[in-house]
Amino acid sequence: MNLTYLRSFYITVKCNSISKAAKQLHLTQPGLSMQLQSLENDIGENLLNRSNKGVALTEEGKVVFEYAESMLSLQDNLERNLKNLRNKKSKLFISSCKSIGEHILPCSIYTFKEIHFNIDISMEIDNSYNVIKNLTNHATNIAIIQDMDVPDNVSTTPIMPDKLILVGGRNITKSSISIKELTELPLVLREEGSGILALLEKALQNKLISLDNLNILISLNSLESIKSSVASGRGYSFLPESVVTHELRTGALRQITIEGLEIPYNYYIAFRKNYNFTDHEEKFVQFLTSNKRCFCY
Structure with missing residues (x-):
């Protein structure tokens, strides 16, 4: 019939x-x-x-x-x-550290969505320690992290360089200080488990300085809170240059160079070594490592 x-x-x-x-x-x-x-x-x-x-x-x-x-x-x-x-949309879940997840990745995700409109993307933002924990616990298959020590079963691919810089408010009087002067500054830093704090600690160790030698006023787990505190003159902080590009341009924050101390690093895609990406995960990884990506600065 x-x-x-x-x-x-x-x-x-x-x-x-x-x-x-x-x-x-x-x-x-x-x-x-x-x-x-x-x-x-x-x-x-x-x-x-x-x-x-x-x-x-x-x-x-x-x-x-x-x-x-x-x-x-x-x-x-x-x-x-x-x-x-x-027409069922594929689901893509990403776990990202805060500095790149809050300020840089969103533009890339929007651009990716314009190309692959049938892929729904969710991104969880946390400090680097918890991001790697989510990856190894299989809570996510794609992690975006800063330079850090990762477990043996995790592989990484670099996607973007950055550097950690010392910033103060618009009314600071010095644009350059010594390592000794650094230990006297009131600092607002990231919390334990943060990749930024780990990078700073490692760089200072190379100068035979520990975090205990610093004058840390408070630890915060929010980059925006740190920027707001520093911009209002309540201290100084080490932040990724990419995160404070706008504030440096407008003058809300000012960079302070430290004699003999530079902290360059990379951002990476991290994934479990024996994991095979799904088709939509592979597309996102290829996109993020290509020149089609569009990072927000």
């Missing part, structure tokens, strides 16, 4: 008119009549009595009409579910 012809029969009965049904089905009246005749030939029964007043179901037609509603409903449901399955 041809379901297209069955639908034409069903619509004709509902409209009680071949001309009205033909208009609704975008068919000519002769074309619709041919379909109805073909359906009747397939079934081997006369289904409709035609007259100037419209159409009327025969006894056989009443039986076919009763089943037609269920059959066509099943067809509609089947086609709808198959379409939904074809």
Whole structure:
């Protein structure tokens, strides 16, 4: 049985008119009549009595009409579910450290979405320690981190260079200080587990200075809170240059160079060594390591 012809029969009965049904089905009246005749030939029964007043179901037609509603409903449901399955969006979950996740990655994600609109992306932002923990615990398959020690079962691919710089408010009087002067500054730093704090600690160790030697006023887990505190003159902080580009440009923050101390580093995509990316994960990784990406500065 041809379901297209069955639908034409069903619509004709509902409209009680071949001309009205033909208009609704975008068919000519002769074309619709041919379909109805073909359906009747397939079934081997006369289904409709035609007259100037419209159409009327025969006894056989009443039986076919009763089943037609269920059959066509099943067809509609089947086609709808198959379409939904074809159009089902892939889910991509990313875990990122705060500096790149809050300030740099969003533009890349929007650009990626414009190319791959059928991939839904969720990004969780945390400090680097927890990001790696999520990766090794299989809570995420793609992590974005700063330079840091990673477990043996994790591989990394560099995506962007950056550097940690010392910044103060707009009213600072010095643009350059010594290591000794650094230990006297009131500092607002990131919390334990932060990649930024780990980078700073490692760089200072190379100068035989520990975090205990610093004058740390407070530790905060929010880059925006740190920037706000420093901009209002409540201390100094080490922040990624990419994170404070706007504030340096407007003068809300000012950079202070430290004699003999530079802290360059990279951002990386991190992933478990034995993990095979899904198709949409592979697309995102390739995008982020290509020149198509668009980082916010």
